[in-house]
Amino acid sequence: MIVVMHPQATPEQIKNVEERLTELGFKTHPIYGQEKTVIGAIGDKKSLSSEALVTFPGVEKVVPILKPYKLVSKELKQTKTTVRVGTVEIGSDEIVVMAGPCAVESVEQLISSAHRVKEAGAKILRGGAFKPRTSPYAFQGLEEEGLKMLSQAKEETGLPIVTEVVDPRDVGLVAQYADIIQIGARNMQNFRLLQEAGMAGKPILLKRGLSSTIEEWLMAAEYIMDTGNEQVILCERGIRTFETATRNTLDLSAVPVVQENSHLPVLVDPSHGTGSWKYVASMAKAALAAGADGLLIEVHPEPSRALCDGPQSLNPDKFKDLMEKLKPIAQAVGKRI
Ligand code: PEP
Ligand code: MN
Secondary structure, eight states: OEEEEOTTOOHHHHHHHHHHHHHTTOEEEEEEOSSOEEEEEESOGGGSOHHHHHTSTTEEEEEOOOSSOOTTBTTTOOSOOOEEETTEEETSSBOEEEEEOSBOOOHHHHHHHHHHHHHHTOSEEEOBSSOOOSSTTSOOOOHHHHHHHHHHHHHHHOOOEEEEOOSGGGHHHHHHHOSEEEEOGGGTTOHHHHHHHHHTTSOEEEEOOTTOOHHHHHHHHHHHHTTTOOOEEEEEOOBOOSOOSSSSBOOTTHHHHHHHHBOSOEEEOHHHHHSSHHHHHHHHHHHHHTTOSEEEEEBOSSGGGOSSOGGGOBOHHHHHHHHHHHHHHHHHTTOBO
């Protein structure tokens, strides 16, 4: 439920309400708005009748949160969440593009990718050191060595790093190197991983599961926020449907649906969403037009030699060209890139 405090409620009154809720076993999440403070209270409502709370000094009203996800919900927080990483603000009126290779393969490959995506206007460097591959015989990533290369690329270019963690036991290690921890589609409902990653204190990029509904995706985000981590970025990356012409079906309608129901920023990944570099530009443009807060795009210096996801990777020239073409679209929806 949401406890809405009067605009004139004193800090003391807010504290009293929070203390009482905590005593009753609720987790409290105060949100200090410009006009008034609201306190999100998550717990078993049976321990308290809402009427009793309304009689507390400073309380204006008590409203239930109807959605199964609470902290993620727009019912609790109407203002949009922005996630700051260095000087970049995800969820603001600046479109944030995260780009780089699917996997870190070598220092040369990564550093070259980092320079090229930065020149083109990307704000965050992506690259997997732990890869969740369908086949156990496929390249699994360079693990810590790859993380070190990401650090080196960050040092050389100043670009913050987003990289995936696939195992709860590696969260501590990945958090030492990553500016944003990625939870991949295959792990969207790995609840222990969500909790461990949430507790690492870094922003989390949560990709939508291959066959997950939007509600399941938002419930996964709730697991992260329930650890006290408010820095969650959602990423639509396509879902499984009967269509085989593309690797996945990129569900762009998820963007406005998420924005209607949640305050969290949402990115779109047209690379995994389509599985083919030929369709990446069209869907990236469409994603911005649909209102996405940013993009995640795979870029490889030589896609034909990539150890992972080469067919969907743009080469640096194509990426640069796309970034130019995105500018008027960002402008048309009141944003900049
Ligand atoms: C990736 O970003 O390289 C990746 C594996 O993505 P997804 O989890 O969306 O498949
Ligand atoms: Mn990939």
